[in-house]
Amino acid sequence: MHREKQIMITVKLEPLKQWQCDSCGELIESPKDGWLEWLSDEDHLAYGFKIVHHLPASPYKDRREEGCYHYDRHTRRMDTHLDEFLGEDGLAHLLMFLDVGVVDPDSKGPWVRDIREFVELTRRLATPYYEEARQYWSRAEAEGYFSDANQVSPYLVGTLKKIIEKYGERGDRKVRSV
Numbered sequence: 001m002h003r004e005k006q007i008m009i010t011v012k013l014e015p016l017k018q019w020q021c022d023s024c025g026e027l028i029e030s031p032k033d034g035w036l037e038w039l040s041d042e043d044h045l046a047y048g049f050k051i052v053h054h055l056p057a058s059p060y061k062d063r064r065e066e067g068c069y070h071y072d073r074h075t076r077r078m079d080t081h082l083d084e085f086l087g088e089d090g091l092a093h094l095l096m097f098l099d100v101g102v103v104d105p106d107s108k109g110p111w112v113r114d115i116r117e118f119v120e121l122t123r124r125l126a127t128p129y130y131e132e133a134r135q136y137w138s139r140a141e142a143e144g145y146f147s148d149a150n151q152v153s154p155y156l157v158g159t160l161k162k163i164i165e166k167y168g169e170r171g172d173r174k175v176r177s178v
């Protein structure tokens, strides 16, 4: 019987449930503590996506009234609870940025300014282990880790776990084995 080889690794972030805040760099402990912000330009294209702490969970909340929010004073700010973009309905919210579907069949997406930025957001929200592995991405790249990669292989769960295993620092807070 074929059994897939399991990799035991130590992770700092629970996959698809914890993130590193784009503002303070600290741990977002759970989806309800997360917030998603972006801007909408004059052509209604979204850009500047940020995953940050929701104000009540922000380590900055006593020092800055906007907590970890980037665009609090920006007139074209869009924002919502992070958990809307997660789980089984998460993809419906993400794909809206590419095509609004039945509500307006004539509209031509995508409704994002930069597809690469949007794909990065999608990977962070929907690909297990990517949020942590991306912290080691530039080191892995510099050491030629992706020299034999194809268009998909760097983003597969098995690869992401190996990147964390190889480059992840030991002894960090919030360590657990998966």
Ligand SMILES: [Zn+2]
Pocket: 021, 022, 023, 024, 025, 026, 052, 053, 058, 059, 068
């Ligand atoms: Zn934060």
